[in-house]
Amino acid sequence: MLDSSMIRLTWAVIEETQSTNLLSLTDTGLVRLLLQRISKRILLTGDEVCELYDYISSRTMLIRDIADSQFNCERPAPTPNDNPAQIAYHRVPLASA
Numbered sequence: 470m471l472d473s474s475m476i477r478l479t480w481a482v483i484e485e486t487q488s489t490n491l492l493s494l495t496d497t498g499l500v501r502l503l504l505q506r507i508s509k510r511i512l513l514t515g516d517e518v519c520e521l522y523d524y525i526s527s528r529t530m531l532i533r534d535i536a537d538s539q540f541n542c543e544r545p546a547p548t549p550n551d552n553p554a555q556i557a558y559h560r561v562p563l564a565s566a
Contacts, residue, residue, distance in 0.1 A: 471520050479521065482506045483532055491536035499532065500525045 471479075482503055483491070491499060503525050504518065513521070525532070 471517075471524055475517070475521070476524075478507060478510065479503070479525065482510070483535070486536075488536040488540040491532060492540060496526065496529045499529055 486503070486506065490502065494502060500522055504513075504521060507513070507521065508518075
């Protein structure tokens with residue numbers, strides 16, 4: 470069973486990983502990436518690797534949801550120039566007769 474420090478480390482690594490990486494990988498790739506990053510910080514036993522694999526695998530949807538939220542917060546708000554379908558209309562004074 471994973472202890473609380475291992476779970477905190479796992480979520481810290483998830484938070485530090487670029488959201489584009491978390492969103493673009495397959496589930497297996499996502500789990501492997503996170504396991505690699507965790508194993509660079511601490512030495513894992515074979516049992517811990519298996520437990521972490523299961524823990525992360527069971528939470529990939531949550532991880533992607535968090536990454537998607539972070540990604541949307543990081544992007545600047547769209548401007549009218551971002552959407553060419555929007556046309557700006559300017560009022561032109563009519564000539565008096």
